[in-house]
Amino acid sequence: MVDTVIADDREMTTVINAxxxxxxxxxxxKLGRPGPTPTSFRTAVRSACLVASLPLFLELGFVAIVPGAALHTVRAVTWVLTMSGLDLFAILLGWRTWTLLGRAGPKIDDLLQNAGDRVVLATWFRGTLSLGRQLVCSAASAVGACVLLRLTAPAIAQNLEIGPVSYCAVALTGLIAGNCLYWLVVMSEFSRRLLRRPGLAVVWHSPASTPGLSLLSDAFASLTAAALVAFLAAEILTLHALSYGHSAVLTVISNIMPVLAGVGALLAGILPHIWLYLAVRDARRSALDKLRPLIDNEPPGTGENAEQLHARIELYRLVETSPGLPFNAASMVQYAAAVLGTLLAFFLERH
Incomplete structure (x- = not known):
């Protein structure tokens, strides 16, 4: 029996909302609010705070019930607070990015004129929502974070107290970081699959002003902010960890982590915008190629022909001078310079 797929004009909107x-x-x-509906900012903050504070609740429980397992130094508790703060920020950035993507959903469907393209892209995107895939990435990240803490603990234990709450905080941060990393990769690939498709329904005389591209640019800007925060957090935490002790393992980690974070920030933060630029460029080139034959190679022989040619030239110039980007190019340059400059400063300070 052959399954048939019925195209839906709002296929991508449905999948994104899911x-x-x-x-x-x-x-x-969305704690206590099941279903495929976005929450308000206030509800998002309240729920995110509860999730991010789980290690702190565990610490309070240990203090009350098992004092020997609790952390006893301000520095150690401060690290847990820092982890919780990063978790909160990551959750809210993820919520913000998806909310912007949800707003762009109907316009993404409008971009895809071909029903088959919508079905293919929606089917792929639906697969990325798999709970199993997300859990594998998150669990691997959490386990990796705990292993790294265990390997570096002997070198830093004299200056930084390590306890069960420390591992809980690192594991939770690893879980959230793994999920964020997963979606940074998915969104970069999603932007490529969407924006490199031929025949996108754009505003022909000003592709960059197409609503779908503008809304996608907003979502990608939030994605870029998330990548930058992740990079800076990795670098700052590495610097702090180095101040607590020295070991071969810690040295290797401190050399690798900032570089990996920097490369990831550049790829995840800039690639989606590159696909946006290419989509606008190709659409504008296509429009200009169609308008070019309307402009005669020879000067007009009559006044009436001259007026018609003038109108055609003005139309050509309108397309030619339309914005080439739906985002601020200077901001992208500053973003890349900030990542590379911070990496350079990090290694210069160490050596």
Missing amino acids: GFAKVLTVRAT
Whole structure:
């Protein structure tokens, strides 16, 4: 028996909205509110605070019930607070990015004129919402974070108290970071699959002003902010960890982590905008190629012909001078310079 897929004019909108209930980081802002509906900012903050504070609740429980397992130094508790703050920020950035993507959903469907393209892209995107895939990435990240803490603990234990709450905080941060990393990769690939498709329905005389591209640019800007925060957090935490002790393992980690974070920030933060630029460029080139034959190679012989040619030239110039980007190019340059400059400063300070 052959299954048939019925095209839906709002296929992508439906799939993206389903992400409010299936994306792990976004679900953290929906405690007690099941279903594929976005939450208000106030509700998102309240729920995200509860999730991010789990290690702190555990610490309070240990203090009250098992004092010997609790952390006893301000520095150690401060680290847990820092982890919780990063978790809160990551969850809210994920919620913000998905909310912007949800707003862009109907316009993304409008971009895809071909029903088959909508079905293919929606089917692929639906697969990325798989709970199993997300859990594998998040669990691997959490386990990796705990292993790194265990390996570095002997070198830093004299200056930084390590306890069960420390591992809980690192594991939770690893879980959230793994999910965020997963979606940074998915969104970069999604932007490529969407924006490199031929025949996108754009505003022909000003492709950059197409609503779908403008809204996608807003979502990608939030994605870029998330990548930058992740990079800076990795670098700052590495610097702090180095101040607590020295070991071969810690040295290797401190050399690798900032570089990996920097490369990831550049790829995840800039690639989606590159696909946006290419989509606008190709659409504008296509429009200019169609307008070019309307402009005669020879000067007009009559006044009436001259007026017609003038109107055609003005139309050509309108397309030619339309914005080439739906985003601020200077901001992208500053973003890349900030990442590379911070990496350079990090290694110069160490050596």
